[in-house]
Amino acid sequence: PFVTRKCGTTTLMDNLGHLAPMPVRDVCTGPAKTLQYAYRDWPSLYSSNLTIPSDTMLRGSKCPRNINTNLILHFATSFQKTKFIVGIRHPVLWFNSFWRMMTGGDPYNMMEPCRCLWMDGKTGKRICRNNEEYQCFAECPEDQFFCLHRSRMHLPLARLGKTPLTEEERSWLAPQDRDGGHNLQSWNISNPIFLYDMTQMKEDSYWEQLADFLQVSHIPNTRYRGSKGKEQSHKDLCDPYYDAFRSVMMPYAYEMSVWLQTYLVPVARDPQRRDVIIPNIDQFVQAVETYKHDPCDRLIRLESNGGYILDPKLGESILPPPKPYFMLSRSERKARIMRKGRTT
Numbered sequence: 001p002f003v004t005r006k007c008g009t010t011t012l013m014d015n016l017g018h019l020a021p022m023p024v025r026d027v028c029t030g031p032a033k034t035l036q037y038a039y040r041d042w043p044s045l046y047s048s049n050l051t052i053p054s055d056t057m058l059r060g061s062k063c064p065r066n067i068n069t070n071l072i073l074h075f076a077t078s079f080q081k082t083k084f085i086v087g088i089r090h091p092v093l094w095f096n097s098f099w100r101m102m103t104g105g106d107p108y109n110m111m112e113p114c115r116c117l118w119m120d121g122k123t124g125k126r127i128c129r130n131n132e133e134y135q136c137f138a139e140c141p142e143d144q145f146f147c148l149h150r151s152r153m154h155l156p157l158a159r160l161g162k163t164p165l166t167e168e169e170r171s172w173l174a175p176q177d178r179d180g181g182h183n184l185q186s187w188n189i190s191n192p193i194f195l196y197d198m199t200q201m202k203e204d205s206y207w208e209q210l211a212d213f214l215q216v217s218h219i220p221n222t223r224y225r226g227s228k229g230k231e232q233s234h235k236d237l238c239d240p241y242y243d244a245f246r247s248v249m250m251p252y253a254y255e256m257s258v259w260l261q262t263y264l265v266p267v268a269r270d271p272q273r274r275d276v277i278i279p280n281i282d283q284f285v286q287a288v289e290t291y292k293h294d295p296c297d298r299l300i301r302l303e304s305n306g307g308y309i310l311d312p313k314l315g316e317s318i319l320p321p322p323k324p325y326f327m328l329s330r331s332e333r334k335a336r337i338m339r340k341g342r343t344t
Contacts, residue, residue, distance in 0.1 A: 007087030007094065008198040013062050015207070018220045020058040021046035028063040030071065031078035037061065051220060058214065067156045068138035076189040083213065084191055089198040090291050091151035091253045092246055096237040098146055107237065107245045108322050110147040113177065114140055139179070148249055154256040155180060157195070161188040162276050163263045172259040174252065192275045195264070197287035200279060209279035238296035243310060244321035250294055250308040254301065257291035 013024045021042045027034065038059035050057055066072045067086060075082055088094075099107060114136035139155075140147035158165065158173050165173075165186050174180030194213045200206045207221040237246065265285060268278040278284050292301065299308040299318075310318045323332070 007089045008201050009062055009064065009087060011201060012085070012087070013060075015219055015221050016058075016060060017046065017049045018051040019214070019216055020060040021050065022060050022062070024062075026063055027061050028065060028071070031075050034061050034075075035079075052216070058216070065138045068150060072156070072160075073187050073189065076187070076191050080191065082191055084193045085210070085213075086157070086193055086195050087198055088153050088157075088195070088288075090295055091153065091249055091256065092237060092295050094153075095146075095148070095151050095249065099237065100235050102145070106322075107148070107242060110140070110144055111245070111248065112141055112147070113149050114142075148245070149177070151249055152177075152180075152252045152256070154259045155184060157264065158184060158259070159187050160193065161186040162193070162267055169259070169263050172255045172262070174255065190275060192277065194277045194279070195268070195284075196279055197284055199287050200283060203280065203283075206279050209277070213277050238298070240298070240319060243298055243318040246294060246296065247299055247308040247318055250299060250301070251306055253291045254306065257288045260288045261285055 010024060013022065016022075017024060020038075022038065023042070023046060027037060029037070038061060043054070043057075047054060047057075063071070066075065067084075072084070075084075095107070099105070136142055137144060138146070139149045139152070152174055155173060158169075163169060165184070167182075170181050170184060173184050175182070177183075192213070194210060196206065196210075204221070207219045211217065211219045264276065265278065265281060267273050267276045268281055294300070294308065298311060298314055300311050301308055310316070
């Protein structure tokens, strides 16, 4: 069985449909309901694509936000032999792809962190210490499906508890955020994970190592599909207007690259550890090294403080960001929405 995160997962699930009866879409339900779907409902609906005997077929489900919520802890507790497949990519490219697939919205309105991201280590529940009625969706405020803080893909990976989480290690896990650094909880999940960068999916060796992980002889990998959404091609996070937004995201991307290479990759290289599998590790390291650099080739990192500024070759400074959405009055919010509607 497998649970995946959004990063080439449509292609992944389409090809894994040869091994397991399941829909090629997100199904975000708890362990009991997912078990019902996988074993009772889906075999009669999705078995036509199977290329293995029905008595050896696997079971699987896709829910990108599972790893951002306590659902991953519930799955690990209920199904201790379940294998998790986790995909990642450059946070800027991930956000840009997700944003373009959505119906609209200004990224500057998606910068407010959830105010209730304290995690209980036993249950994984969020504890809001100021307002018990305030809720979160994954790592975003309750009214947002995704946000800047959901791009911190290294935090949910660290919460799995695959690394020691030393004091030095925590300094690379968003230490200034209320759910990062010393506040980050370890859930000590023992389930094995298969971690890949999205760029690796083009290689046959990726599918061969994934087959080894799932203990099958072969995974057909002829299908390449993109997620269906209301993609608006004119939206581009590389527009100079969003330099200030990316300057906030890029330090997270840098931290993610360092944490992966310094702490998680060594676990995958350890022959005594079979609970963290990374295909083509050297290739993976090369891919995550690129996370340190602005993919738009506009921002550069200051070694003095780790911040990102506009490349002097392109201008003197980043355009000042607009006033945060959550600080706007009702009339100002309406005006911004109307203004962005005209420009996008």
